[in-house]
Amino acid sequence: MTEPNRDFSFNLKHETKQNNAYGGAVAIYWPEGLGKYLFLPWGKYEDPEQIEIEAQKVIRSALLSMRPLKECTWQHVNEQKTRAAIEALKSEGSVEIDQYIALFDSETASLREEISKLERENQRLKSQAFSRSSENEQIDLVVPSLETDLYHGEHQNIIIEALENLTSSIPDKCRRKKDVIKGILEKNKKIDAKLEITKTIKETLSNYQRMDEKTRRTLERLGFTITSDGTHYKLLFNSDSRYPIIIAKTPSDFRAGKNTASDINTILF
Numbered sequence: 001m002t003e004p005n006r007d008f009s010f011n012l013k014h015e016t017k018q019n020n021a022y023g024g025a026v027a028i029y030w031p032e033g034l035g036k037y038l039f040l041p042w043g044k045y046e047d048p049e050q051i052e053i054e055a056q057k058v059i060r061s062a063l064l065s066m067r068p069l070k071e072c073t074w075q076h077v078n079e080q081k082t083r084a085a086i087e088a089l090k091s092e093g094s095v096e097i098d099q100y101i102a103l104f105d106s107e108t109a110s111l112r113e114e115i116s117k118l119e120r121e122n123q124r125l126k127s128q129a130f131s132r133s134s135e136n137e138q139i140d141l142v143v144p145s146l147e148t149d150l151y152h153g154e155h156q157n158i159i160i161e162a163l164e165n166l167t168s169s170i171p172d173k174c175r176r177k178k179d180v181i182k183g184i185l186e187k188n189k190k191i192d193a194k195l196e197i198t199k200t201i202k203e204t205l206s207n208y209q210r211m212d213e214k215t216r217r218t219l220e221r222l223g224f225t226i227t228s229d230g231t232h233y234k235l236l237f238n239s240d241s242r243y244p245i246i247i248a249k250t251p252s253d254f255r256a257g258k259n260t261a262s263d264i265n266t267i268l269f
Contacts, residue, residue, distance in 0.1 A: 026055060150237055202262075202265070208256065210250060211247070233249060234247075
């Protein structure tokens with residue numbers, strides 16, 4: 001959808017609290033309120049053709065990461081076989097209770113597995129959308145970057161920390177520079193997402209002994225994907241392969257969990 005004119009764009013900007021794409025920007029909005037992916041028309045994206053290329057990559061990547069249709073999974077095939085067997089027993093007038101129980105148990109287990117997969121997928125999508133969207137909390141400080149936030153407000157937090165450190169090194173006679181930085185810091189606040197994520201990582205992994213269901217779900221809720229790799233697990237935060245985290249399946253050192261939590265928070269946050 002293209003906005004018809006600048007007046008329409010500015011009016012929509014006011015009505016949506018600046019959540020629309022305006023001033024030449026292009027946005028991809030995910031369905032069901034999961035957020036947006038924004039291309040701003042400067043730096044890397046000054047060329048409209050580059051925006052088109054990158055937009056295609058984002059959409060293609062999103063489609064490739066979507067779960068397959070249920071009808072295209074082995075789980076669905078097994079469910080259909082179970083239901084067909086149940087119907088066959090019914091039509092034959094079978095009174096073999098044990099067969100019914102075994103078939104119903106099989107179907108119930110399949111449904112539970114599907115629910116578990118859906119819950120993990122839901123948490124993963126929410127985490128990714130949260131990290132790429134400004135809909136949940138207004139961020140005023142916008143600086144062009146080749147990187148995208150791995151968590152909500154990442155760029156803003158790093159810039160604010162850098163300005164805070166810079167303030168202490170500016171001579172007192174540079175009053176204008178100090179006032180400008182002070183004004184920026186007063187207008188833009190750090191986002192709490194980083195503190196929440198690092199705290200949860202520390203609490204979850206400090207006593208790590210194995211990748212149980214609770215630990216897996218917590219890490220996936222934060223945005224980690226977990227894959228098995230021999231005697232270890234490999235963790236990627238929001239699918240960024242540049243920062244892999246390796247965790248032993250059965251750590252021999254009782255401090256391994258604390259060390260891993262510390263490594264994750266140092267590398268990523």
